[in-house]
Amino acid sequence: MTDTSLQSDLAHPDLAQRESGLGAALALTTASQVAATSSVLALTTIPTLVANTLGIGPHMIGYQVSLIYASGVIFSMMAGALVKRWGPARVGQLALLGAFAGFAGMATGHLWTIALASVLIGVGYALNNPSSSHILSRLAPPARRNLIFSVKQAGVPLGGALAALAIPPLAQRFGWQPVLLGFSLIPLVLALVYQLKRGAWDNERAPDIAIGRGIWQGQRTVLSNPDLRALAFLGFFYSAAQLSISTFTVAMLIEEFGWSPVSAAGIAAIVQIAGAGGRIFWGLVADRLRNGFAVLAIVGFITGAAILGFSLIGNLPALGLALIGLAGFTGNGWNGVLLAETAHSSPGKGTLTGEVLTYTFIGVMVGPATFSLAFNLIGSFSGTFRLLAIVAFAGSLWALVRACKARR
Incomplete structure (x- = not known):
């Protein structure tokens, strides 16, 4: 300085x-x-x-x-x-x-x-x-x-x-x-x-706000605002991918690629650690680019590519480890950017974070369950992970569209 x-x-x-x-x-x-x-x-x-x-x-x-x-x-x-x-x-x-x-x-x-x-x-x-x-x-x-x-x-x-x-x-x-x-x-x-901190942070209360009516009003605002609508569905896509990675990676390593249970269990820790670093890294990148949607598009594309690559060559330990670490770095690293973009895109005072995150919670519930259903139909973890990559790519494309509009 x-x-x-x-x-x-x-x-x-x-x-x-x-x-x-x-x-x-x-x-x-x-x-x-x-x-x-x-x-x-x-x-x-x-x-x-x-x-x-x-x-x-x-x-x-x-x-x-x-x-x-x-x-x-x-x-x-x-x-x-x-x-x-x-x-x-x-x-x-x-x-x-x-x-x-x-x-x-x-x-x-x-x-x-x-x-x-x-x-x-x-x-x-x-x-x-x-x-x-x-x-x-x-x-x-x-x-x-x-x-x-x-x-x-x-x-x-x-x-x-x-x-x-x-x-x-x-x-x-x-x-x-x-x-x-x-x-x-x-x-x-x-x-x-x-x-x-209540005196400093709760000085803009509106006691007349109706809770029940506010639920539907908030959802209407999210679904009618192109940026908030995109963020809501990105939360759905990316949380579904994130939880599916966390839930089924270890099982795939053991059942299909022959990793030992101890080695496979260590992957869960790697994914978490990579995700913590990824959140901070992608936050820095988003501030540098001044376009959160662009970062969300990059994150979705890399996550999809890492999942796809891992499902194809997960039997090669060194490359498999690098790819699953990359999937954790990106697939677990999007949350802070999405919340920051939600705060930026929310009209008026306050944010519509809860309203947008409703779809993230739904993605958490739906993602692993849908993965299990797809596994029963496809018959292999690797094949189901390739299908999961499409979910990440779809989110990336949606974010890219919003990123291009934001630059105009």
Whole structure:
């Protein structure tokens, strides 16, 4: 920084104050994302321990994840109106309290309580992004918007890594129920921190906003706005591809390409780590190009090409590893750019993040289920992955059309 620019910053204390507020907001919203994601994935890291306690098969944990996202779809549609009515800090608190109650409910070890806890986790997860997007959109400079949103979204793979690395060994030592109860304190503490920010972040509340009417009004706005409509369906395509990659890659490596279970399991960690780096990288690229749709088009094309290539040469370990890492880098790296572009494209005050992310939640639910159906028809993982590549290419083409219009 030059002396002139330093003097300029000192002459504008509001700028320094805004930067300080942005740093605190980014830290708190990222930590909230980590806590929310770890609550979603907690049971998936210890399925055998949980299944033994409940007297069910480990595969039943898959229904728990579906229940989380099913409740998320409903509350994602309501999130925008809730943020406007109660304020983003209050909604952020509610999101964290959902994670807190979810952890505590799962810790009881009773099947029906775990089901209710899963619904609450889904509610919290659906409210988390609309709250944080509203906060960050007010504070983030336009030139760094994509990077800031992408750093916050890096909390998703970080939350997955936290759950995968911490919960299993602690559960083996102390028991899975006490560990989940201990994890419940993380979102509870963060919810208390949000209380300190309510005065600054909830100063634009509109108590007269009707929640029910706001749901349909928000959806009409999304579907009538070409950019928001494109972002909604890109979220659907890309989340379907992302979850299918995460769900079926290990099975394909073992069943079709002969990888050992240990080597194949390590791929899941590589995909998560690559995704965390990808989110930040693609955020930087989007800010540099000043065209989020162009980056989303690039991401979709590379993801499709990596999936296609991997399905063809996955039996070659070195090339297969490089391609699946690339698929994770791009296929898990689009989220921050999509949220930043949603904030930019939303009309009026606030954002329509929840309304757009409704389609992302649907993609999460539909993608793996459709992959399973296609696998039954095609008869091979590699053939089904080639079909999945078409989904990524379709999203890339749609994003490219919007990117070209944005440059006019």
